[in-house]
Amino acid sequence: MNFYNEMMDANGGVRSHYQGYDEWLKATPPERIARKRAEADLAFHRVGITFAVYGEEAGKERLIPFDIIPRIIPSAEWTSMQAGLRQRVKALNMFLNDIYHDQEILKAGKIPAEQILNNAQYRPVMKGIDVPGGVYAHIAGVDIVRAGAGEFYVLEDNLRVPSGVSYMLEDRKMMMRLFPELFAKHKVAPVQHYPDMLLEKLRAVAPNGVSDPTVVVLTPGAYNSAYFEHTFLAQQMGVELVEGRDLYVKNETVYMRTTQGPQRVDVIYRRIDDDYMDPEVFRADSTLGVPGILRAYQAGNVTLANAIGTGVADDKSIYPYVPEMIRFYLGEEPTLNNVPTHMCRKPEELKYVLAHLSELVVKEVHGAGGYGMLVGPAATKAEIERFRALLIAKPDGYIAQPTLALSNCPTFVEEGIAPRHLDLRPFVLSSGKDVDMVPGGLTRVALTEGSLVVNSSQGGGTKDTWILEN
């Protein structure tokens, strides 16, 4: 397979937007690069930018490897990608608003009703509830890959509690600290205002009548794998980081316990899954959530970001319908491509998938984090046979897609510099008034040669992402 290289063209020449970096790399002594790479590792460790689960004695914190070759995207490509993201996230929010109200899209027959109503991620408790601005996915982490020049595909829309934005910000900080001269040479669009933008969006969706809302970040606690990011965002926005036990509900209103007595909470950026939010409604055994918080939410006295029930829109079984949503709600043609998807629940498509397993990528409908998937071309016979059995046993639990020729980018690895596959996760913020994002996003890179799986839980690393301004 031929892969698009982000830095080099087919003839081995350096693409124009990488020329400045390439000159710098060639002019910089390898010892300096090596020293700087070591410095980056040390700094990440000291600050504690780690992700793995904390052991009881917190000895096992793992770093996400950081690569010093940036992923550079020319301004024109970003402009069109950004338009596509706005369009897509807008449509997804309209879709969520619709299915929890009049369900026009189901009435119009664009999506089979049972696909939505029987979906485990569809939350009947949300039916008829009006959320501020009609926004459900305030923060969306849309995973995008490139197959060729200007050819971008959305892999998935993460609309529940997408994470990784702290790495985007820390990667930039690190690059500027290690190589300030690069930023003097390139006009790299800044990203550091993300926390301000996020706070602005969260304040904009405060319940009716609240003019100076109290915003908090709700974390499952210090043992959660993304705890660093939770403390980071709370600190950067200057708001309290709370756990479920810090909150309580009285008279359909949420309060936090402070040393000056109860303080009303208006907007909760929650980093806890739906299932754990309210033991009165969802999992009764959850100690992470807040009993009664859904009552307060239904009464319109608190805003949850993201809303309850967004999972039904980023579910892999719903993904194939997103282009149709864009046409239905916006009357536009989608700017970003969807990966052609075989729905195994349809017998004829299942038949095709079973016959082409070694060429396809098979994904669990409810899977996430790169677990429970089959990459056909890279799989062993035994793995393929295991998935064949899984598919036959539970066809509606899987989708299949052609293996995309994911683009790659030169990356520092043991042997030196070698191309590795990557993706991009821009963080798209919505408040009802507008849809915004900082230029770029988090670039994740699969460090294993040939691997197409970039998730940090599967050994992926990150790169700073540059959108070059003209």
Added chain:
Amino acid sequence: MLSRTADHLFWMSRYIERAENLARLLDVTWQMSLVPQPVEVANQNWNAIIALNSLEEAFAKKYATVNAENVLRFMVSDTDNYASIHSCLRLARENAHAVRGTITTEMWETLNSTWLEAREKTFEQLYNAGIADFFEWVKMRSSLSRGTTLGTLLQDVSYHFIRLGILLERADNTARILDVKYHVLRPHGEEEGATDFYQWGALLRSVSAFEVYRKAYRDVITPERVAELLILRMDMPRSLHFCMNGVVKNLDLIANNLSNETQRQAGLLHAQLHYARVEDILEHGLHEWLTDFMDRIYLLGNGISKDFLVPMVEAA
């Protein structure tokens, strides 16, 4: 500030202060035991430490006899003993971990590395290397933690809760040290011999008060003055009066609409120290007086907890 955050800060500082004072108490007991004395007397001194912390039962479960080595092992390194120095350093670090975003990086790194270093060493290693060195190390680590707090933390409400934890704990601990040692020493105090001088000297040193005593009295060491110095002296950083002074001040800075009664109790206790005479306290009976003081410190801690740290929630 979130109540839970204040709770972690308060206990973080209490535990590190407790570790330090326990090191001081064990150190002075160890020093005193080096002076020739009958075995029963020595063991009695060690037993007093167990009794003082109401740990007789927990101790008896694991150790057959009360002697220097067993008590040291139990109070220094025993992971089952929640009051051991080992446990205190662990709990200080755990509380700090929960509020990493609130304290400064320097504070976190100090408490974290203290704990990491402490758990490296077995009791045998500490004992053979000279246990007094370990006590010195604990004191230094506590000083370092106090110093980084003073030198790096914004002096807002988090700082007040930290100070409150330190001072309340220290008031309790100084009272304990004085209570347990005063009674061991007092019966022999009628004729002041060389032994008593060393014993009183060790007690003063354990609360860093030996030089202070010299400066303040320029005279021989007498039990009354020692009691006066550790209880009533307002400018002596480990005295009860000094601690209560700070408790009242910091309580005023964090006051809320629940805390009236707690502030009143603290103010009353402070006033009683402020206007007390050591003669009256001794006449009343030092042990009884100190017991009463410790009870009231305990109640103050409960009051702070109820008013600020784990406030009761009205039913939903």
